[in-house]
Amino acid sequence: MTAKDRQLPDSRGYFGQFGGKFVPETLMSALYELEQAYLDAHADPGFQQQYHQLCREYSGRPTPLYPAQQLSAKIGGATILLKREDLAHTGAHKINNALGQGLLAKRMGKTRIIAETGAGQHGVAVATVCAMLSLNCIIYMGDEDIQRQSSNVFRMKLLRAEVRPVSSGSRTLKDAINETIRDWVTNIHNTYYLLGSVVGPHPYPMIVRDFQSIIGQETKEQVMTMYHRLPDYLVACVGGGSNAMGLFHPFFHEKGVKFIGVEAGGQGLETGHHAASLVAGRTGVLHGTKSQLLQDKSGQILVTHSIAPGLDYPGVGPEHSYYKDIGRATYVAVTDAQALEGFRLLCDTEGIIPALEPAHAIYYAAKLAADLPQNQLIVINLSGRGDKDLDIVAKAIGMDL
Amino acid sequence: MSRITSVFRPGYKALITYLTVGYPTLETTYEVASILANNGCDIIELGIPFSDPLADGATIQKASYQALQQGITPQLCLEVAHQLHQRIATPLVFMSYYNPILSFGLETFCQASVKAGIDGIIIPDLPPEEGAELEASTKRLKLDLIYLLAPTSTEERISLVAEKCQGFIYLVSLTGVTGARQTLPPELEDFVNRVRQMTHQPLCIGFGVSNPEQARRAGRIADGVIVGSRLIQLIEEDATFSSLKSFTLSLREALNLI
Numbered sequence: 001m002t003a004k005d006r007q008l009p010d011s012r013g014y015f016g017q018f019g020g021k022f023v024p025e026t027l028m029s030a031l032y033e034l035e036q037a038y039l040d041a042h043a044d045p046g047f048q049q050q051y052h053q054l055c056r057e058y059s060g061r062p063t064p065l066y067p068a069q070q071l072s073a074k075i076g077g078a079t080i081l082l083k084r085e086d087l088a089h090t091g092a093h094k095i096n097n098a099l100g101q102g103l104l105a106k107r108m109g110k111t112r113i114i115a116e117t118g119a120g121q122h123g124v125a126v127a128t129v130c131a132m133l134s135l136n137c138i139i140y141m142g143d144e145d146i147q148r149q150s151s152n153v154f155r156m157k158l159l160r161a162e163v164r165p166v167s168s169g170s171r172t173l174k175d176a177i178n179e180t181i182r183d184w185v186t187n188i189h190n191t192y193y194l195l196g197s198v199v200g201p202h203p204y205p206m207i208v209r210d211f212q213s214i215i216g217q218e219t220k221e222q223v224m225t226m227y228h229r230l231p232d233y234l235v236a237c238v239g240g241g242s243n244a245m246g247l248f249h250p251f252f253h254e255k256g257v258k259f260i261g262v263e264a265g266g267q268g269l270e271t272g273h274h275a276a277s278l279v280a281g282r283t284g285v286l287h288g289t290k291s292q293l294l295q296d297k298s299g300q301i302l303v304t305h306s307i308a309p310g311l312d313y314p315g316v317g318p319e320h321s322y323y324k325d326i327g328r329a330t331y332v333a334v335t336d337a338q339a340l341e342g343f344r345l346l347c348d349t350e351g352i353i354p355a356l357e358p359a360h361a362i363y364y365a366a367k368l369a370a371d372l373p374q375n376q377l378i379v380i381n382l383s384g385r386g387d388k389d390l391d392i393v394a395k396a397i398g399m400d401l
Numbered sequence: 402m403s404r405i406t407s408v409f410r411p412g413y414k415a416l417i418t419y420l421t422v423g424y425p426t427l428e429t430t431y432e433v434a435s436i437l438a439n440n441g442c443d444i445i446e447l448g449i450p451f452s453d454p455l456a457d458g459a460t461i462q463k464a465s466y467q468a469l470q471q472g473i474t475p476q477l478c479l480e481v482a483h484q485l486h487q488r489i490a491t492p493l494v495f496m497s498y499y500n501p502i503l504s505f506g507l508e509t510f511c512q513a514s515v516k517a518g519i520d521g522i523i524i525p526d527l528p529p530e531e532g533a534e535l536e537a538s539t540k541r542l543k544l545d546l547i548y549l550l551a552p553t554s555t556e557e558r559i560s561l562v563a564e565k566c567q568g569f570i571y572l573v574s575l576t577g578v579t580g581a582r583q584t585l586p587p588e589l590e591d592f593v594n595r596v597r598q599m600t601h602q603p604l605c606i607g608f609g610v611s612n613p614e615q616a617r618r619a620g621r622i623a624d625g626v627i628v629g630s631r632l633i634q635l636i637e638e639d640a641t642f643s644s645l646k647s648f649t650l651s652l653r654e655a656l657n658l659i
Contacts, residue, residue: 012530020610022499022526024456026551108602168462169452178455185456186577188553285500286453287527298474299504300452 008319013202016325018318021201023288024186035203037108042210043092047059047107051100053213058132059089059099063215065379070349071366078372080365081231082382083219083247086354090125092384093215093243094196099124100211101194102133110192112136116180118145118173118239119310119357120152122386137161140179143171145309150187152388170303173239173313177287183263197240198317201288205317212246220250227377235260236381237357238278238331239311241320243383248329249319258330260368261320262360264306265333275304278324278331284315291318305369307336307392308356310384322325334360340396342366343386355384356392404492404520405545405568408443408625409603414656415569415625416441416616417605418632418649419496421464422481423473425636430481430486433636436646438489441653443625445485446523449478449497456498458527458580460630475510476499478659479517486518494521494547494568502535511538521545529565536565547571552592556599563600567586572623573595574608581611581631585618593622613655620656628652 012181021031036393041047055061063084072080085093095325097338105113113135117123123139130137139161146165156163169175177200184193198205198212216234223231234251238261251257266274274280275294284293286301294302294314306312323329339356342363346354354362358381365380372378386393394401408415422430434445450465450473457465475497482493495514502510502524514522521544527535529548539546540655545568546554550559553576562570572593589606596604606619607627619626635645 020531020533021528023528024525024551025528025549025558025562025572026553026573028528028530029553029555169466170550178453181455182458182578188576283503285503287455288526293500295500295504297504298476299501301467301500 002267008204009187009206015319015322018291018321019202019205020290021288021369022285022290023278024185024202026188027340030188031201031203038104038203038207041104041107043227047103051103054099054318055096059095060087060217061214062222062345063087065219065226068350069345072369073348075366075369077374078342078369078376078378079371081223081377083215083379085164085215085243085381085383086352089122090128091387092121092125093212093246094122094125095128096214096246097196097208097211097242098122098129101207102135105135105192105194106133108192110190111192112185114138114140114180115194115196116140116173116176117196118176119308120145120149120156120313120388121310123161123163124152124155124159126194127156127159130161131159132337139163139181140176140183141164142166142173142176144355145172148392149309150390172309174301181287197242198245198319199240199287199289199315205289205319208242209245209249209319210347212242213249215243215246215381216250219247223379230254230257230267231377231379232256233258233260233368233376233378235262235361235368235378237262237311237360237383238316238320239275239313239357240315241317243381245319247379247381248323252328259328261329263330263331263333264308264311264360265335265338266305266339269333270294270336274333275312275314276333277314278320279333286315289318291315291321292324307339307396308360310337310355310357311360332364334363338363340393343393346363352382353386354382356389357385358383403543403545403568405444405494406603409569414620414659415443415605416652416656417446417625417627418442419446419448419627419629421450421461421468422478423450424464424633425467426471427481429636431484432627433642433645435489436642437649438491440646440649442491442649444492444494446494446496446627446629447478447482447497449475449501451498454498455506456578457463458578458630460581460633461579464633475505479513482514482515490578492520493518494523495519496523499524499527499629505604506603507535508538511542511544514519515542515544521547522548523571525549526568529561532565541542550596551572552553552576552586552588559596559599563602566602569603569605569625570600572604572606572626574606574610574619577608577657579608579630581634585609585615589619613651617654617655619658620659626656
């Protein structure tokens with residue numbers, strides 16, 4: 001990463017007017033300590049080498065950039081490429097960040113790791129890394145998500161993580177984060193909070209972005225090797241926004257590359273049952289950061305809905321709010337029904353079962369591709385595989401498993 | 402000197418109490434606030450309920466949730482404050498997470514607070530690093546913006562808070578969320594001494610304080626104690642509020658005996 005890329009966040013953790021550190025006083029010193037430890041690790045070639053070696057030998061990186069010829073042919077427009085994060089160990093991009101922060105926690109001498117999870121992909125990634133690095137692991141997960149992502153709960157338990165159900169509020173990711181923060185405030189002395197997306201107080205949005213940027217860095221090299229040019233569009237789903245930021249960020253200064261973030265339109269924006277914070281939210285503060293937020297007129301956080309548990313979050317990373325603000329990225333919403341179409345389209349054409357989160361991106365990219373000439377290149381971040389979602393999809397399409 | 406700072410005088414230990422506005426009903430808030438004011442309480446914190454109270458334990462989480470179910474809004478809390486200000490002379494402080502205030506508009510909220518008779522604001526998720534914008538309004542309108550310190554606060558942070566804080570400094574007794582505790586941490590005295598060496602501001606201890614014995618221990622080293630979750634439990638346990646009244650008196654007596 002060059003000095004130029006490191007300009008944001010600023011020293012106070014802001015991306016333009018978004019970001020910051022809105023947390024209880026008890027956590028402030030720990031955030032400064034984390035920031036210093038991260039910057040030291042980041043500048044240490046030994047740490048970087050260890051991270052990249054594990055990415056290669058343990059996670060199976062680089063993940064392929066796959067030209068989806070059948071999908072592209074069926075649509076009959078632009079050329080679609082899939083960045084295959086679903087092929088990384090544990091089946092999603094979440095491992096990139098879990099590995100990086102796990103190493104950081106170890107380096108800081110922390111022995112107890114806590115994390116939130118929505119879909120369970122981050123929880124599984126953290127449990128995996130903790131098993132490998134011999135760290136104690138506690139995962140907070142909303143009751144609602146435990147019900148709908150039970151296979152991931154079992155995976156976490158097999159990896160000897162303790163899964164603590166959260167029954168407050170909407171019983172999803174938002175509430176799991178509240179509970180993880182409460183644990184961190186209580187056990188601050190020995191505990192590392194391994195946050196899973198580009199959200200939360202500074203320095204988390206920066207740390208998670210940096211570890212996920214390996215997605216965009218690889219994509220850049222791969223597309224240059226294959227096509228001797230940069231892509232025209234990058235399309236990724238956005239819940240908290242880590243897979244999208246990981247893909248986008250290394251292309252920030254490449255002005256010809258357009259970024260499209262696809263949010264969860266749920267049952268339709270007009271119904272209010274969705275999770276499209278960038279498309280339909282307004283500025284607020286949640287979980288330590290100032291960003292776009294789904295809230296009522298009194299500033300209470302709204303209960304969100306998405307068929308994809310990993311997108312079911314009322315906030316979004318502050319850097320995405322900044323990208324929207326400066327017009328660097330466009331954000332759109334795709335409904336549950338459209339995401340299911342995207343899901344089936346990829347199954348049918350490419351023999352790949354995507355997670356419901358990137359199925360949102362697939363649907364949008366397919367529509368986009370249809371109106372573009374074949375020489376245009378669209379990269380979709382296929383951020384995870386769909387095994388975890390089979391129950392949800394079966395129910396949605398009325399199939400009995 | 403603000404109405405809050407004038408509470409703190411040599412040899413006197415202040416009793417500060419917290420209520421979630423509208424829990425379980427608005428009538429309860431009015432009635433309990435009067436009982437507190439008439440039985441030795443020096444400052445009343447009115448909690449504006451928030452959907453995601455991440456610094457709070459189970460008791461205040463539940464109270465906030467139910468208050469929101471009752472339709473309590475920041476606007477309604479302002480009206481409650483206004484009513485209470487007519488009825489009791491006790492200084493009133495809002496305790497709110499940052500987002501409801503930000504959503505209201507910082508300047509508008511501060512103006513409305515002053516008009517309602519509010520003397521100060523406590524925001525558990527607003528460290529001084531993020532407070533400049535709000536301070537611009539509170540300073541001009543003479544509202545005390547009360548910051549918090551925790552056992553994990555470094556010397557650098559203690560001096561930052563001492564410089565920015567008005568009214569009193571809220572010392573969080575322990576690393577954790579709000580809620581009644583059987584014991585306060587053994588390091589409490591060291592923590593208070595550490596802060597005392599760096600500032601002359603009044604220091605009040607909150608989080609976990611839930612009986613007269615703990616109040617006495619905290620009162621010996623600080624200028625006041627803050628009790629919240631235990632009062633909410635007593636509201637739940639006894640709808641006549643007579644146990645809440647005798648509990649408040651017992652706290653007052655414990656502090657007077659120091």
